[in-house]
Amino acid sequence: MKKSLKIYLIAAFFLFVFLLISLVNNYGKLISIEEIIFFIISLFIVSNMSILMNSSSDFIISMNIPVLLPTFALLSPLGAAVTAALGTIEWTKQRNHFVWYKFLFNRIMFFVAAGIGGIVFEIINNSLTVNYQLISLFIAALAYFFVNNALVYIVVKLSKNGRESNSFLVYLAELVKNLITSYFLGVLLYYSYIEFGKLFFILVIILLYILKDFFYSRIQQLNSYTQIIESFLKVIDSKDHYTEGHCMRVAEYTSELSNALKLSSLKREKIISVAKIHDIGKIGVSDKILKSSEKLTIKEYEEIKKHTTYGYELLKDIDLVNDQLDIILYHHERFDGTGYPKGIKAKNIPIGARILSVCDAFDVMTRGRKYKAAMSKAEIIKEFKECAGTQFDPDAVEAMLKLIERGTFDHCFLEKEIVEGLDVQAVKSNY
Ligand SMILES: [Fe+2]
Ligand SMILES: [Fe+2]
Structure with a gap:
């Protein structure tokens, strides 16, 4: 003691x-x-x-x-x-x-x-x-x-x-x-x-x-609903094994970041539960595109981008889903208004979506993707600094950087040697 x-x-x-x-x-x-x-x-x-x-x-x-x-x-x-x-x-x-x-x-x-x-x-x-x-x-x-x-x-x-x-x-x-x-x-x-x-x-x-x-x-009804959604997730994970466990990891980062941004715990809980299913719309994207090992064509990329709308449409009529569902729709919006699907900017993007966007990118950076190598801690810090105010909400980035520098996410970084040993090819977009 x-x-x-x-x-x-x-x-x-x-x-x-x-x-x-x-x-x-x-x-x-x-x-x-x-x-x-x-x-x-x-x-x-x-x-x-x-x-x-x-x-x-x-x-x-x-x-x-x-x-x-x-x-x-x-x-x-x-x-x-x-x-x-x-x-x-x-x-x-x-x-x-x-x-x-x-x-x-x-x-x-x-x-x-x-x-x-x-x-x-x-x-x-x-x-x-x-x-x-x-x-x-x-x-x-x-x-x-x-x-x-x-x-x-x-x-x-x-x-x-x-x-x-x-x-x-x-x-x-x-x-x-x-x-x-x-x-x-x-x-x-x-x-x-x-x-x-x-x-x-x-x-x-x-x-x-x-x-x-x-x-x-x-x-209890609500809990069983969440369990059903989480089973959907397993299906998505099996469709796209490169992103396996992605939603759950993003939910974990979202929890830390919304805590650091001092959101109320009720709001935080709602955001985390939506973060767990934020890519559920991938269920509507064809297997061929998700599993493709080739570089995506513009048409295929446009199809992948629809996962935000698919996810939102899939869940919007269900009473039990909480009022933070628009996070799914807007999680690929960018702070400068050049994201998708609507191109809304800055504080018009719901706070949950701004947080999720940072955490989503963090998972892509730490894990890498088919065509993108995982990045080191120093590289990620540099990347976040460069993208604050353009891709990401600067306040969310500032809080995220504090968490990274404090060591909150140290367990997420792959050893540099292991990363270099991976069969990593060219860069594919973050979806
Ligand atoms: Fe996504
Ligand atoms: Fe994602």
Whole structure:
């Protein structure tokens, strides 16, 4: 474990002890054991139910905040903190990979975040002359959310050797939508509890789970759709073995580059999923042209160029494909407007297509093609510098060069000796 991480974990522990002592001193007498046990059990069930339901998926909608939110108003800050620390224990995770300091950190993190959430609720609620609990709950939820994510963000940043390049604000912005949904669900649960009691509270949770399952099946549908598309890719790879694995490698570079350009993670995910299938239109190009070892005629090259339009046309009517599909259509546009199929230029080209164009070319340069030798790292840097502003978006190139110089793509360069030993002929266009 890194020293900075150790210091951070010790500091978090002292923060926990300090908060525990002050909460016990201020709210120790207010504690209602029966209510706390009820909320701990409810929270424990929802924390574990998502895992039981979707054990094979990373997609988990957290119900923690909705169940925890009412505790800010119904229990004291100490009660909320204890509920959060104990109710969020994920049984399956602990059973499979129990790491004591991770377990302890998670308990501390939830305790501190919910304790602060509870205190914020008390302060706001006591200072408002009218009883606007919804406002107090919202600010308490914000405080909880902020503290919780800040503590996690720091631990991730420290344990990743600073490789988490998203700034904290970008990271938070991504999660805000979850917070808003969680807040409304939390308010619903809060009123269910105070108006109709514990039984109704449980019934609403069950109802939310049924709805959640409905949305989950929609996501699964989307995943199976992606799998079908990826099978298409294998067909394309087998049609043109010179570009085997090309789309997947380009998707990997796209992920790094869109990260470096600080795109939101939602947009990044969409771009990556389209990058994986960006040459799908080759399915409409004849085998003879794709497999030809001769230099392409102008007519054949014109046919190959159609793969952008074919790909777009193939997928555009399918609802499940995300809204970044025009990346496929525009991935061979050039920044100066001399690309194809439309000849649009500069920022009129969607950002995803500008990123993809750089990554697509990078794969061609590192791997070479039938008529084009693979290039060395120095040659690629030189080429990108020369083509910034003409073929490529200069901002995307600048970010790409930083990544290349930093060594992010060092595993992609072939050894020069191996390259020279390849049976490489003259230059063919990059398609
Ligand atoms: Fe292409
Ligand atoms: Fe490509």
